[in-house]
Amino acid sequence: MLFATDQWLRLVPVTWDVFPNALSTAIQYASLNFPTESSWTRYNGLQQLSYFVTVFIAAPVSITTGLLQSPAISNRLGLLGTVLNRQVARSIHFISFTWFVFFILAHGIMVFITGLRENTNHMFAGVKSAGWIGFPFFVLALVLVGVAWWAASPFTIRHARLVQKTGRILVGWIKGFSEWWEPTAELSESDISPHFWPNGTMPNSAEYEDLLAGKFRDYRLRVGGMVETPRQFSLADLKTMRKQQQITTHFCIQGWSGVAEWGGVKMSDILDVVKPLPGARYAVFYSLADGSDGGRYYDVHEIFNMRHRLTILAYEMNGEPLSVLHGAPLRLRCENELGFKMVKWIAAIDFVRDFGDLGAGQGGYNEDHEFYGYRMPI
Template identity: 70%
Template sequence: RVNLNMMWAGVDDASWSGLLVFVPAMALLGLISWLASPLTIRHARVVQRVGTAMVGPIKGLAEWWDPKGQLTESDISPFMWPNGTMPKSAEFDALVADGFAGYRLRVGGLVDTPVVLSMDDLRALSKQEQITTHFCIQGWSGVAKWGGVPMRTILDLVRPTAEARYAVFYSFADGGEGGRYYDVHTIGNMGHALTMLAYEMNGAPVSVLHGAPIRLRCENELGFKMVKWVAAIEFVHDFADLGAGHGGYNEDHEFYGYRMPI
């Protein structure tokens, strides 16, 4: 009751005043949801597009702020929650059994110099470390120290062409409803100071649970945009022909918005 009072009645006591506001408010929201659900379920894509049109410009105005803050080792969380559907293929199982010695990252598409990189190749490139907060769309967060290759280095290596506008990250894993998990990022975001291909977490190799052998860290985005178990990167002009054409697996299947900056 004390928490309800502070949130809903603006008082710090053990009375029932907050509950008296909370219960009618929840009842009203429940009624609105019950009335709206037949429409929103039947026209989910329309709702997704309308929401994007309504919220997108507001997000655009807010994106002038470029989050680059980093924390200290004392801030590292004792536990980082793993999520996502794990890879389930003989190919990936063989890579795990071999300690990822046979892993090869394919980077191609609209680039001047396509490359295929082993883990040794990736470790030989410039390394960056950062201690940052991971924000999940599910509502939890956690702090970890990440080490890996800045995406700026990958851009310099492959040199995307003038036609390339997006980078597509493909996972070894499937999404929850089947089909390859992927996500799309702007070229500009790939040049962000805190965007990297991480192969270390808290000073050790990234675990399979958290995306081994490499995972994307894009610290100005929500967690679902940071593809784990990265199999390949493709630079493209647009993403209309990828999946359902909405810019990512969750955007295609769960009607998330494409723009998910923090």
């Protein structure tokens, strides 16, 4: 509504006089000798600057830096995604939201102490009056917000999947659309992080210990399901295939990020060998490790996303064989998804038509246990 009318013009300073006027107004407020209120017709310098910063600076900065924390978006923007990398964007994002907290507190306090009746009339009745016409609507709004706040947490706890499905309907198509963007941002060796944080529950089985003791000579990657040619690949087999190296940013859902060079075989080459059937829509990756709550870790990906240029099965990290901490002998790198989607210690890949009968049917271990989305490019 602000931009559908000419009201936005009231927020834009047109002379440098706004700065000394804002300072003078701030001193008057601080001395509790409030200036004459005339916001019905024009804002004073302090009000105008506050609204201008909120609408034209803080809001777009918050939106932009929020989106830059997305792997699909940041890895698509080349140099911009590198300069405004996730941690820089996250810090700016925090500062901009600190401004919003300050603005809300200051604005709310000023509504009460500079004339509650007149201000609520302006906001809730659209009239300039000293009466009480807007105040009942203000109280009603407070009650509705309070009731909604009181009911929200119990409702969301009882109906968590319903809330998740509603969110998927609202924004899932945006997340799905962003998967189609080709991740193109590759960095240089100077960008590689000195420390790359490991996480995830480590494999804890005799099977894995035997593989590790034999330096993975007996490791076999089983690829099957809805494919024309099921295969088992040894690590040596994978290393004879065309190798791809890429320096990319890893985005963890916990908020941290890191840059590393990955080397491995393209998933598109694996698909060309096994030839998924026309009805296959998803690739399911199974780990040799369990999840944090017990049960085998797995995750599901749209099959088309496995053909992305930077989607690989990595067996090297920073020029060295992949370490156990980071997923040896094999881990997925899918550069337009968050880190938990990139299964480590891969045991098998199955191509399926649907994942409703896998685990709790949500598309992955974290999706089953923690209400994550099975598509996480944002």
